Amino acid sequence: MDISAVGLGAIVLLTFLFLQVPVFASLLAGSVVYFALTPSIPTQIIAQRVIAGIESIPLLAxxxxxxxxxxxxxxxxxxxxxxxxxxxxGRMTGGLAQVNVLLSTLMGGLSGSNLADAAMQAKMLVPEMERKGFSKEFSSVVTASSAMITPLIPPGIAMIIYGSIANVSIGRLFIAGIGPGVLLCVSMMILVSVISKKRGYKPARQTSVKPKEFILALRNAVLPLLLPVIIIGGIRLGIFTPTEAGSVAIIYSLILGVAYREMKFSHVITGLKETITSTASIMLIVGAASAFAWILTRERIPQQVTELIVNMISNKYVFLMAVNVFLLVVGMFIEGNAAMIVLVPLLAPVATAYGINEIQFAMIFIFNMAVGCLTPPMGTLMFVTCGITKCKIKNFIKEAVPFYILLFVCLMLLTFVPAFSVGIVNLLY
Structure with missing residues (x-):
């Protein structure tokens, strides 16, 4: 065992991250340092581990x-x-802000990308919110915060990556995400209502919705909203696997494009290009992080961490609180997918040793990583949203304080009330 090589590799990794070197390059740099200081291991293994990390059937999803x-x-x-x-x-206090939150929740089941969701709503809704009297800061915070719901609602990309790393059923993770997603949606809508009422933000409409109007809106939206139902239902009934569900989702989206007569062939080409670039950025991180995770496994770091923590902490809830604090800090500095690939092999076995349900722990982990996207100094959701809306970061952070408190409360509920994450899973399975 060469702890000095592992330690120096970890130092190089963290240093590069703080210098804002791309995440995949930072991970590769840490791995290269380890291999350079461990001549007994052939250097070509690093390339093999990078390739092996992305040669995973579940990651096809x-x-x-x-x-x-x-x-x-x-x-x-x-x-x-x-x-x-x-x-x-429309009649709720907060009007368009409520639309923002609910739209993120529903689109989470369609897009699976929180950054794409935040960018889309920052362009579509924030200018309209400002015209309706909402402040730029509040509009930006609601947009970024609600985009956090996206990785929790199936089919979130984070669930696919977590399931492939921890060997947890992706289908069950999809179902488990409904509870935390709905919890965050409802609590965020309540908070938006309280703030809007205090500041005098008016509802989007003064008249009540007529049944005919509601039925028309539902009829126009029902086909897209059926996608998560089709995915979860198909997986649960054994019609297709989570990976195959992704191809079903593509076919379904193409059918909708033809049915609505809005998708052109040029859109298909552009969409494929966007898919390639987005997938490449994720897979670069996954491959590089897999190489570093292999190093940790070879040096038996997960086993040592498990023994150390179990000997130091006897109560599983104390362990969960410590993990929450640790992951919240990590999420502030490291990209969520990279942190997941490196840390899940370390922490998941410890959670198992404490008898914590693997689905509950997965939801806690993913929720923590989602919070990291919203917190400084590396909050990607914060920077993407502010970059589009031109909101100053310091004003954003000040406005986001009530939302940070809300996220902490929701995290505590997930930690101490397992029903929020495993209730629906137990019901369906």
């Missing part, structure tokens, strides 16, 4: 669902779902 989400945006689905959300929430 990643490009499939990314492609389906991109095609959905070109098929006219977003406008129809947004109109439905406006009908449902």
């Amino acid at each position: 990643v490009p499939f669902f990314i492609c389906a989400g991109v095609f959905m945006n070109y098929s006219g689905v977003t406008k129809r779902v947004m109109d439905f959300c406006e009908v449902v929430t």
